[in-house]
Amino acid sequence: KQEVTQIPAALSVPEGENLVLNCSFTDSAIYNLQWFRQDPGKGLTSLLLIQSSQREQTSGRLNASLDKSSGRSTLYIAASQPGDSATYLCAVRPAAQKLVFGQGTRLTINP
């Protein structure tokens, strides 16, 4: 059974720092991996999607990497801002119709 783990559960950093969020999964047989952002009381917003054949994807200050063989992904956020404060969720797609989510990392950027 595919399991997704995100460490740490919470992270607090001062504004301007670069930071890395971690995601690990137990089964390397995945179609893709997706990073989401969730603001309190809101839905999920897709940030980046990495296909299983890719190593990384970039969007603005965000860079996500994927090492399928070791079951790891990282989300790198450059020059963090208070508006980046949110919960970040990692999800893998082990089958066509299913996403398996981690529990998320709650990120706080302090001004």
Added chain:
Amino acid sequence: NAGVTQTPKFQVLKTGQSMTLQCAQDMNHEYMSWYRQDPGMGLRLIHYSVGAGITDQGEVPNGYNVSRSTTEDFPLRLLSAAPSQTSVYFCASRGSHSSVLSDTQYFGPGTRLTVL
């Protein structure tokens, strides 16, 4: 283009009552799904659909029914609400063709359900 919409935003039910959570998308996506989000459990798949007239069970289907009569709508029915169904429910959709854009999952804003 509204994306994925859900109604209602909040709902309180008594044990044994039934209700339907509405979900609609205007992106002509074939794939739609329902997740519930609970503290400590993350998001879990309830039911999904690969197109109009086709539905299947996810990880936690008991107590829920779905149907898909049109591409746009995918309602979730609670037949007899129980306190264990207190949760936040998210509807999601994605496209049908093999491309990065169609693989991206889009989520609605959620319905917060409390069952007393």
